[in-house]
Amino acid sequence: MKRELIRELCRTLRLGTRISEVYQDIEAETREEFLIKLLTDTVEKRAADRKNRHIRQAKFDLMKSLDNFDFSAVTLPDSLGKEELLACHFVKHKQNLILYGRPGTGKTHLAIALGIEACKHDYKVMYYKTARLVNDLALARKEKTDGVFWKKLGRADLLILDEWGYIPFERMGTQLLFEAVSDCYEKRSVIITTNLPFDEWNTIFYDQKLTAAILDRLVHHAVLLLHDGPSYRLKHSSMQ
Numbered sequence: 001m002k003r004e005l006i007r008e009l010c011r012t013l014r015l016g017t018r019i020s021e022v023y024q025d026i027e028a029e030t031r032e033e034f035l036i037k038l039l040t041d042t043v044e045k046r047a048a049d050r051k052n053r054h055i056r057q058a059k060f061d062l063m064k065s066l067d068n069f070d071f072s073a074v075t076l077p078d079s080l081g082k083e084e085l086l087a088c089h090f091v092k093h094k095q096n097l098i099l100y101g102r103p104g105t106g107k108t109h110l111a112i113a114l115g116i117e118a119c120k121h122d123y124k125v126m127y128y129k130t131a132r133l134v135n136d137l138a139l140a141r142k143e144k145t146d147g148v149f150w151k152k153l154g155r156a157d158l159l160i161l162d163e164w165g166y167i168p169f170e171r172m173g174t175q176l177l178f179e180a181v182s183d184c185y186e187k188r189s190v191i192i193t194t195n196l197p198f199d200e201w202n203t204i205f206y207d208q209k210l211t212a213a214i215l216d217r218l219v220h221h222a223v224l225l226l227h228d229g230p231s232y233r234l235k236h237s238s239m240q
Contacts, residue, residue, distance in 0.1 A: 018045050047122070054119035060127045061162075064112040073105065075226040088118045091158050091189045096218055099193045101227025107193035108162055110225070114191065115160050123157035130161045130192075133180065134173040141176070150183065158189045165196035168204040178210045185217045192218065 007020035022041055028034035066086060076082060080090070090097060097114070099107040115125045128136075140146035153159065159180070169177065184190050196204065198215060205211040 015042065016046075018042050051120050051122065054122070054124055055116055058115055058119060058125040058127045058160075060112050060115060061129070062108075062112060064109045064116065066110075066113045066117060069106065069109060069113055073228060074110070075228060077223050077225075080223045080225075085114070086117060088114065088121045088123065090223070091118050091121070091123050094186060094189055094221060096190045096192075096222035097225060098218065098222050099191065099225045099227060100197075101195060103195055105227035107195075107227050110227075111160050111162055111191050111193050115158065118158050124155055125158045125160065126153065126156045127160045128162065130164045130177070131167045133161065134169060134176050137176040137180070138172055153180070153183055153188075156188055158191065159184055160191045162193050164192040164194040165201065165204050169206060171206040174205045174207050174210050174214075177205075178214050181214050181217050186221065190218065 003020050003024075006023070007017050010017060010019050019038060019042055023038055026034055026037050026041070028037055071082060076085065084090075097111075099111055101107055112127065115127055118125050137146060137149060140149055161180075181190065198219075201215060202208050202211045205214070
């Protein structure tokens with residue numbers, strides 16, 4: 001009966017049900033110690049729930065971890081150390097990361113793992129395959145519902161665009177990508193993964209002027225991570 005009353009009081013105060021679930025298991029010598037432990041547990045549970053919610057809302061295609069990622073084949077610039085990268089300081093400073101290398105060299109793995117790490121640091125993340133973003137935006141514009149995306153992007157701290165340059169885009173697709181990149185410029189970080197050198201970007205975008213504008217906005221506050229190792233998929237293929 002008392003637990004039910006506590007649960008209802010917590011709901012009235014918008015404290016959730018966590019307090020009613022754990023208060024009987026807390027050991028303390030004083031009332032103050034009990035209260036501190038109870039409130040600390042509640043705060044930590046809320047923080048964990050918020051981080052998990054950020055991960056769900058990012059809509060990653062896969063779940064990847066930094067724990068099993070091999071950095072030996074990734075060349076980091078002098079301006080960005082590994083520890084600083086893993087701490088997601090680039091998100092705090094609104095820097096962009098361009099992950100460049102051959103297919104199968106871990107670009108998507110690292111991009112997703114960094115996105116998940118950013119969620120754990122309480123940042124809001126959006127993950128898209130680049131072609132899917134363009135298709136979704138084109139459909140939303142046609143149906144006049146694209147405002148939903150722009151509102152969501154406005155709340156994000158990091159936008160991840162995976163497989164950049166794998167599929168060529170017509171004029172509309174190029175314009176939509178330009179709008180997305182422009183909306184992020186100096187307001188949030190962008191991570192792109194690509195196997196296409198900068199001087200070949202104009203081969204996949206319809207308009208050379210827009211291509212130059214996209215490149216200009218991406219590289220202004222960007223660092224390049226060079227993935228120069230062998231393809232992991234080929235190395236571990238069962239066809240070897």
